[in-house]
Amino acid sequence: MVAVHIPLDALTPSRIRQILIEAAQDKRPSHPCLWFHVIVNMGKNSKRLKEILEEMLKKRLPEEAVKRLLEEAGNEAIIPECVVAEAARRVTLGLINGNRSNWISLDNVKLLVLRYAEKYKCSHEEVDEKAVAEHARILAAYSREWVRLLADGRRAGSSEHMTVAQDVLYSYLRRTRYC
Amino acid sequence: MSQTELKEIPIEVLLDEANKLLKAAGIANVESRFMNRPAVMRLCGPPPEQRRISDAERIRSISKATGRYPYVVFAFRGHGGVVCIPDANYYIADGLYDVHMVDCPDGAVCAELAKYIADLFRMPKPPKEALLRLADEQSLCERQVLPSSACEAAEPKKEVKKEEEADYALPQTPAAPPAPAERISASTREFLKLLYEMDQYDKSGKVVPAEHQPPSPPPDLKNLLKEQGFGWLAPVVEDASAASAVRFVLENEDLRRALQNSDMRKVILEVAKSGGVAPASPVDEALARWPAKHREVLLKMLSKSKDLNTLMSAMLQYFFNNEHCTLDAMQFILDASRRAGLDCETAAKAASW
Numbered sequence: 119m120v121a122v123h124i125p126l127d128a129l130t131p132s133r134i135r136q137i138l139i140e141a142a143q144d145k146r147p148s149h150p151c152l153w154f155h156v157i158v159n160m161g162k163n164s165k166r167l168k169e170i171l172e173e174m175l176k177k178r179l180p181e182e183a184v185k186r187l188l189e190e191a192g193n194e195a196i197i198p199e200c201v202v203a204e205a206a207r208r209v210t211l212g213l214i215n216g217n218r219s220n221w222i223s224l225d226n227v228k229l230l231v232l233r234y235a236e237k238y239k240c241s242h243e244e245v246d247e248k249a250v251a252e253h254a255r256i257l258a259a260y261s262r263e264w265v266r267l268l269a270d271g272r273r274a275g276s277s278e279h280m281t282v283a284q285d286v287l288y289s290y291l292r293r294t295r296y297c
Numbered sequence: 298m299s300q301t302e303l304k305e306i307p308i309e310v311l312l313d314e315a316n317k318l319l320k321a322a323g324i325a326n327v328e329s330r331f332m333n334r335p336a337v338m339r340l341c342g343p344p345p346e347q348r349r350i351s352d353a354e355r356i357r358s359i360s361k362a363t364g365r366y367p368y369v370v371f372a373f374r375g376h377g378g379v380v381c382i383p384d385a386n387y388y389i390a391d392g393l394y395d396v397h398m399v400d401c402p403d404g405a406v407c408a409e410l411a412k413y414i415a416d417l418f419r420m421p422k423p424p425k426e427a428l429l430r431l432a433d434e435q436s437l438c439e440r441q442v443l444p445s446s447a448c449e450a451a452e453p454k455k456e457v458k459k460e461e462e463a464d465y466a467l468p469q470t471p472a473a474p475p476a477p478a479e480r481i482s483a484s485t486r487e488f489l490k491l492l493y494e495m496d497q498y499d500k501s502g503k504v505v506p507a508e509h510q511p512p513s514p515p516p517d518l519k520n521l522l523k524e525q526g527f528g529w530l531a532p533v534v535e536d537a538s539a540a541s542a543v544r545f546v547l548e549n550e551d552l553r554r555a556l557q558n559s560d561m562r563k564v565i566l567e568v569a570k571s572g573g574v575a576p577a578s579p580v581d582e583a584l585a586r587w588p589a590k591h592r593e594v595l596l597k598m599l600s601k602s603k604d605l606n607t608l609m610s611a612m613l614q615y616f617f618n619n620e621h622c623t624l625d626a627m628q629f630i631l632d633a634s635r636r637a638g639l640d641c642e643t644a645a646k647a648a649s650w
Binding site for chain 2: 129133134137138141146147148149151152154155156158159163166167170174229239240241242243244245246249
């Protein structure tokens with residue numbers, strides 16, 4: 119096999135995976151919009167992301183190197199599950215105020231994610247909003263879990279209405295890590 | 298999403314706010330009438346997107362709770378048709394709908410208002426196809442009603458592709474524009490850009506140093522100097538300390554580039570002459586005349602600003618002492634002032650009276 123020099127700035131699937139995991143573990147500084155984009159590009163969209171990366175790599179590297187890189191990445195998802203959970207956590211944390219004890223509804227995850235994107239002025243267009251709507255169901259599993267754990271039907275929130283007190287949720291999410 | 302989800306704000310207050318917005322835009326003639334569902338559907342047309350119908354059940358229960366206002370609809374009548382907020386996806390319950398008919402002499406103003414009212418009621422913004430009924434794409438883009446990505450896509454000729462973004466574009470044949478499915482969405486583009494930037498930084502936030510790169514055999518320094526166009530330095534590198542200094546410059550790409558730039562070379566020479574202390578820039582000199590308190594405020598604002606616009610909105614927040622002075626709010630104030638004919642010239646005259 120001919121040794122092919124792979125430039126450091128070539129984003130490969132495994133490199134992205136590594137960057138995302140490190141960002142989720144706070145080992146690497148990350149822009150707030152990264153987590154919104156994780157949500158848009160997760161699931162089925164990650165396959166598309168892989169294709170885009172392949173095209174990008176083909177422009178810069180010999181075919182042999184691209185092939186090797188893709189083989190190296192294998193069937194592993196570009197965006198690991200723990201990063202998706204971390205994105206759900208960080209987006210929610212970005213929207214709530216830990217000093218307030220009023221309840222907030224986690225019922226409409228799509229709206230929450232889009233509000234986060236508006237807040238941090240993350241680039242998106244209609245097709246991305248559709249992707250968020252599709253992925254909201256997956257993210258809702260996390261918010262349901264938080265409500266189930268935290269809501270007590272009295273001060274901390276009501277699981278029936280998918281509501282939870284902001285301060286309670288904030289303190290729980292601050293302590294939780296998924297990666 | 299729905300109107301009654303806003304439990305803290307009564308619908309009457311929201312309506313008042315909406316009317317204030319209309320008034321500020323110079324639209325005083327708003328006709329209000331009650332309609333039943335078929336009439337609203339005739340007025341506003343079929344649902345733009347079928348998928349939102351899934352919210353119907355939830356909204357049905359809400360419509361009972363609102364009492365006097367079963368459902369509030371703003372209908373903007375333009376030259377090309379009517380745009381309703383909320384759109385027809387939400388007309389599910391039989392009963393009375395409180396419809397506010399707004400006649401639009403200027404479609405672009407109405408489109409902007411539609412966007413603000415949708416925001417106010419926390420409803421999804423009207424889709425682009427609907428807004429095009431009120432005004433053409435160019436005026437919608439000028440008023441920033443459409444997202445910038447949509448405007449850029451509409452004007453491919455004006456689009457200036459930055460060098461760094463070019464890397465993220467798929468290979469395209471110049472003759473045929475890319476099919477929509479082949480286009481990278483705004484989010485994916487920014488995602489890749491962020492990842493690329495993160496990749497360039499190590500964990501502590503510093504640029505990855507040269508030793509992280511794959512080791513390459515040390516090239517002959519004299520040949521290297523000739524290749525880089527510094528052949529005249531060849532006699533100097535016989536001395537070991539000079540050679541190491543020259544090698545340092547050659548291996549440091551930023552420094553090499555800086556030395557090739559005549560302006561930067563001057564700065565570097567000045568810094569060297571002053572013993573490593575950088576000369577004061579014009580900005581520093583100007584700021585030195587400011588009161589210390591204002592300097593601190595400005596630095597705080599600058600550290601949070603992305604560009605001149607965000608800096609301006611931060612300044613408005615400071616002067617109005619109001620955190621609601623966002624970029625959109627600032628744009629709206631500027632537009633409203635322009636529409637009302639209030640510019641600096643008029644204000645200066647008024648101030649001098």
